[in-house]
Amino acid sequence: MDIIIAGIGQTPVGEHWELSLREIAFHAMQEAMREAGELKPQALYVSNVLAAQLSGQAHLGTLLADFAGLRGVEACTIEAGGASGGAALRAALQAIQAGHVDTALVVGVEKLTDKIGPAVENALATTLDADYEAVHGLTPTAQAALLMQRYFHEFSPPEYALGGFPLIAHAHGAGNPNAMFRKAIKESLYQRAGMVSAPLNMFDAAPDADGAAAVLLARADLLPPDLPKPPVRVVGSGAATDTLAVHDRPDPLAFRAARLSIERALHQAGITRQQVDFFEPFDAFSIYAALSLEAAGFADRGQGWQWAQEEKIGLRGELPMMTMGGLKARGNPWGATGVYQVVEAVLQLRGEAGENQIPNARVGMVQCLGGPASTAITHILARD
Amino acid sequence: MEISRHWRLKKQRYALIGEVCPHCEAKIFPPRDVCPECGDEAKTEFAFSGRGKVYSYTTVQNAPQGYADAAPYTVALVQLDEGPMVTAQLTDLGSQKVEIGMPVEMVTRRLRSEGDQERGMLVYSYKFRPAEFQRLAVAAD
Amino acid sequence: MSETHAKPRLLTPSRPVGIVGYGAYVPRYRLPAQEISRVWTGGMGGTPIQEKSVPGPDEDTATMSIEAARNALARAGDVDPAEIRAVWVGSESHPYAVKPTSTIVAEALGIVPYTQAGDWEFACKAGTEAMVAAMGFVGSGMADYALAIGMDTAQGRPGDALEYTAAAGGAAYLIGPAEEALAVIEGSLSYVTDTPDFWRRAYQKYPEHGQRFTGEPAYFKHITSAARAFFEVTGTGPQDYRFAVFHQPNTKFPTRVATSLGFSREQFETGLLVPRIGNTYSGAAIIGLSAILDVAEPGDRILMVSFGSGAGSDAFGLRVTERLPARRQRAPFTQEYIARRTEIDYATYARWRGKLVLK
Numbered sequence: 106m107d108i109i110i111a112g113i114g115q116t117p118v119g120e121h122w123e124l125s126l127r128e129i130a131f132h133a134m135q136e137a138m139r140e141a142g143e144l145k146p147q148a149l150y151v152s153n154v155l156a157a158q159l160s161g162q163a164h165l166g167t168l169l170a171d172f173a174g175l176r177g178v179e180a181c182t183i184e185a186g187g188a189s190g191g192a193a194l195r196a197a198l199q200a201i202q203a204g205h206v207d208t209a210l211v212v213g214v215e216k217l218t219d220k221i222g223p224a225v226e227n228a229l230a231t232t233l234d235a236d237y238e239a240v241h242g243l244t245p246t247a248q249a250a251l252l253m254q255r256y257f258h259e260f261s262p263p264e265y266a267l268g269g270f271p272l273i274a275h276a277h278g279a280g281n282p283n284a285m286f287r288k289a290i291k292e293s294l295y296q297r298a299g300m301v302s303a304p305l306n307m308f309d310a311a312p313d314a315d316g317a318a319a320v321l322l323a324r325a326d327l328l329p330p331d332l333p334k335p336p337v338r339v340v341g342s343g344a345a346t347d348t349l350a351v352h353d354r355p356d357p358l359a360f361r362a363a364r365l366s367i368e369r370a371l372h373q374a375g376i377t378r379q380q381v382d383f384f385e386p387f388d389a390f391s392i393y394a395a396l397s398l399e400a401a402g403f404a405d406r407g408q409g410w411q412w413a414q415e416e417k418i419g420l421r422g423e424l425p426m427m428t429m430g431g432l433k434a435r436g437n438p439w440g441a442t443g444v445y446q447v448v449e450a451v452l453q454l455r456g457e458a459g460e461n462q463i464p465n466a467r468v469g470m471v472q473c474l475g476g477p478a479s480t481a482i483t484h485i486l487a488r489d
Numbered sequence: 490m491e492i493s494r495h496w497r498l499k500k501q502r503y504a505l506i507g508e509v510c511p512h513c514e515a516k517i518f519p520p521r522d523v524c525p526e527c528g529d530e531a532k533t534e535f536a537f538s539g540r541g542k543v544y545s546y547t548t549v550q551n552a553p554q555g556y557a558d559a560a561p562y563t564v565a566l567v568q569l570d571e572g573p574m575v576t577a578q579l580t581d582l583g584s585q586k587v588e589i590g591m592p593v594e595m596v597t598r599r600l601r602s603e604g605d606q607e608r609g610m611l612v613y614s615y616k617f618r619p620a621e622f623q624r625l626a627v628a629a630d
Numbered sequence: 631m632s633e634t635h636a637k638p639r640l641l642t643p644s645r646p647v648g649i650v651g652y653g654a655y656v657p658r659y660r661l662p663a664q665e666i667s668r669v670w671t672g673g674m675g676g677t678p679i680q681e682k683s684v685p686g687p688d689e690d691t692a693t694m695s696i697e698a699a700r701n702a703l704a705r706a707g708d709v710d711p712a713e714i715r716a717v718w719v720g721s722e723s724h725p726y727a728v729k730p731t732s733t734i735v736a737e738a739l740g741i742v743p744y745t746q747a748g749d750w751e752f753a754c755k756a757g758t759e760a761m762v763a764a765m766g767f768v769g770s771g772m773a774d775y776a777l778a779i780g781m782d783t784a785q786g787r788p789g790d791a792l793e794y795t796a797a798a799g800g801a802a803y804l805i806g807p808a809e810e811a812l813a814v815i816e817g818s819l820s821y822v823t824d825t826p827d828f829w830r831r832a833y834q835k836y837p838e839h840g841q842r843f844t845g846e847p848a849y850f851k852h853i854t855s856a857a858r859a860f861f862e863v864t865g866t867g868p869q870d871y872r873f874a875v876f877h878q879p880n881t882k883f884p885t886r887v888a889t890s891l892g893f894s895r896e897q898f899e900t901g902l903l904v905p906r907i908g909n910t911y912s913g914a915a916i917i918g919l920s921a922i923l924d925v926a927e928p929g930d931r932i933l934m935v936s937f938g939s940g941a942g943s944d945a946f947g948l949r950v951t952e953r954l955p956a957r958r959q960r961a962p963f964t965q966e967y968i969a970r971r972t973e974i975d976y977a978t979y980a981r982w983r984g985k986l987v988l989k
Contacts, residue, residue, distance in 0.1 A: 222554075223551075223552065223553055223554040223557065224554055226551060226552070226553040226554070227553040227554045227555075230553050236519070237519050237575070237576060238576045239553075240495075240600065240601075240612070240614070241576050241577050241578050241600070241614070242549055242552060242553065242559070242562055242564055242578060242600075243549075243576055244549065244551070244553060246551070247547050247549045247564055250547035251545040251546065251547050251564070251565075251566055252545070253547075254545045254547055254589070255544065255545035255566075255589070258545070258589045300548075300550065301550060301551065302547045302549055302550060302551075303547060303548050350576065351566065351576070352566050352573075352575055352576045353573075353574070357544075357545075357574075499737055503696070503734070503737055503738035504738050504739075504740065558687065559687055559688065578688075580686060580688055581658050581686055581972075583658060583972030584972060596693070596697060597693055597696045597738050598688040598689060598693050599689065599690055599692075599725075600688070611690075611692075611725055611726070613693065613734060613738075616688065621962070621966075621970060622966055624959075624966075625960070625961070625962065
């Protein structure tokens with residue numbers, strides 16, 4: 106059964122001090138529903154990681170269905186760490202494929218600014234293994250730094266080899282009105298940046314921020330002929346897990362789940378990775394971008410860093426990546442991030458990406474990760 | 490208060506007590522009920538020597554709540570001599586530079602105070618320090 | 631005041647006992663006395679020692695006791711931790727006011743659950759108090775092994791004379807049957823009076839002390855009386871001991887007391903660690919003993935006299951057995967702990983030891 110994305114919506118990513126969780130979520134939901142015209146969602150899947158801890162709010166499915174005027178639809182929250190957005194999309198696809206519903210709305214929302222101070226670090230650290238990682242003072246950023254340190258030790262790339270990922274992301278962010286950072290940065294700025302968790306500097310980590318994004322899915326055969334926007338099909342979906350704790354992996358530098366999820370998604374789509382026109386990776390940290398390229402098979406092991414250059418991943422590059430700024434420049438609103446990636450890919454496939462438009466984009470691959478590919482979920486989107 | 494979740498792990502936290510798989514001899518830490526090597530049930534206790542090597546390390550500048558007193562602190566992935574890898578803090582570094590491959594040994598140290606810094610329960614745990622007393626490490630091999 | 635009519639009596643258990651395993655611990659950080667003097671007296675004051683040991687920010691009496699006890703067990707041959715029937719930790723710096731340090735140590739060493747566990751307090755002689763109790767516990771036949779520990783992370787008020795010396799460290803002793811001992815305990819004798827030379831009231835962070843009153847009526851009176859009574863009841867004298875060690879709050883006191891009792895520098899310098907690590911309080915006398923056991927030869931006799939403010943002294947006579955030389959190789963020597971050294975400045979010390987007002 107063909108499933109299409111009939112509507113998308115997003116809020117700018119940033120610090121929305123004046124807006125509540127339900128308000129930013131509604132903004133994205135409303136936009137997606139408006140685009141879908143006559144199609145009304147029969148189910149709501151909310152992607153969120155931190156609301157229970159930072160806003161004191163669980164039970165988001167009912168809250169948001171009620172707030173958005175969808176009282177009566179089935180609704181629940183899907184959580185898979187940073188991969189929550191992909192997981193919620195996949196749950197919606199499965200519900201439609203199984204015939205339980207004809208349409209489903211997916212909204213990813215995160216509100217980090219409801220708490221201020223180190224409590225936010227603690228909340229983020231709950232996505233690690235609480236008893237064996239977080240208790241030792243590890244944070245997601247420090248965990249990424251452990252991988253980066255080891256990567257440089259094993260493969261000896263040049264000192265600032267990963268800097269190209271954030272530099273290109275920032276350049277792309279400049280053309281995205283919803284991005285948190287809309288300004289290109291110079292290489293010298295990257296090289297001078299302060300350490301967050303050495304060797305990981307402040308530009309190697311995407312900023313955590315507020316945001317909400319939504320997509321409305323529907324059975325292709327139910328599409329009204331007068332759908333306002335060109336439909337984009339979801340042609341492949343793949344999900345996989347690895348160990349939650351990085352120390353339990355035989356090879357921590359192999360994003361095994363990332364590889365598996367891509368293989369599964371490509372297989373379902375019936376294409377090879379060479380047929381993918383652009384790739385939205387989960388660049389929460391520069392090192393994730395390199396390891397994701399290696400896991401996907403685009404780069405050999407230890408060579409992912411060589412892709413951190415304009416000719417490779419720029420908008421006119423071999424495989425454009427982070428086309429709307431990626432997590433680094435658009436911002437990382439955890440539970441919403443996976444949905445933002447899909448929304449951005451849809452803009453590219455519809456030809457609505459403005460100054461960031463990739464020429465002839467027909468097939469896009471979107472991958473979100475929970476932790477260092479502890480969960481990995483990949484979707485392949487295509488335009489007709 | 491989170492007393493129980495620390496209390497129930499005290500053997501592994503204080504003394505690196507893990508498991509050995511009765512089927513394939515794999516040494517397991519942290520203890521889990523299914524052997525990660527062969528998939529069979531594993532519940533036999535095994536005391537790790539506490540010796541290992543640094544696989545990777547980093548320094549945490551932005552500490553979460555409860556860890557600010559110790560910041561900046563160094564966290565590492567430590568490959569234990571018996572096989573498993575653990576995440577743990579490095580301690581007693583003094584001015585010593587950490588390097589990947591550096592031999593380390595387990596010590597039991599104060600990790601944090603649970604809840605209030607002055608009034609909360611103290612959480613103790615394994616940490617690792619640069620291997621000292623080479624005379625003894627050689628004798629044990 | 632009239633002299634007491636009481637007669638000294640040697641404490642000897644019916645079943646001979648000894649030290650079956652021993653282990654020291656000294657944290658690696660050092661604060662030079664000159665650095666303290668720089669902050670408080672413009673570097674002009676005299677200093678009672680060279681430098682003192684300072685615990686790292688993640689160390690306390692429990693963690694330090696665990697390491698010393700691990701060393702003691704490593705030297706104890708094949709003793710099954712589950713056969714140890716008491717874990718007694720003497721300290722005036724237990725991490726909790728209420729909740730035993732000893733249960734943490736017992737758990738970490740695998741000594742739980744069929745054991746006694748308790749914390750002892752008698753200022754600087756809490757460790758030897760636990761050792762005498764352990765002698766009785768094993769000597770009565772109630773148990774085969776008992777673990778006695780003296781360990782402290784002592785604090786002196788910033789700028790006070792005590793700040794120069796209040797240090798961290800100690801030792802652990804596994805007491806067991808004499809036939810398994812590295813050193814047989816020939817007997818002990820205690821001398822105790824109510825003498826308020828030094829104290830810390832409940833809920834107070836820093837102790838008070840009687841300044842010059844801590845000398846003659848307290849330290850010297852009790853150590854000398856205990857040692858002399860010990861000589862009397864055992865029919866021994868300084869010439870019978872190859873080594874002697876006394877509570878060491880500074881360099882001057884133990885040197886003077888040893889000399890006045892008739893000991894030569896050669897006899898007491900091995901155990902005199904205070905110039906390089908400071909006063910480790912409950913650990914002070916017994917870490918001196920561990921340094922002696924690291925070098926003593928079979929047949930050597932050792933006199934140890936502790937002192938705890940408040941006040942009292944425990945005297946012990948020990949005789950080294952032929953098991954010691956091989957067995958002591960199994961754990962770090964006291965001098966190895968002292969040799970590993972990272973110097974810190976007063977600011978770091980102030981942060982680590984909770985001397986900065988953060989809220």
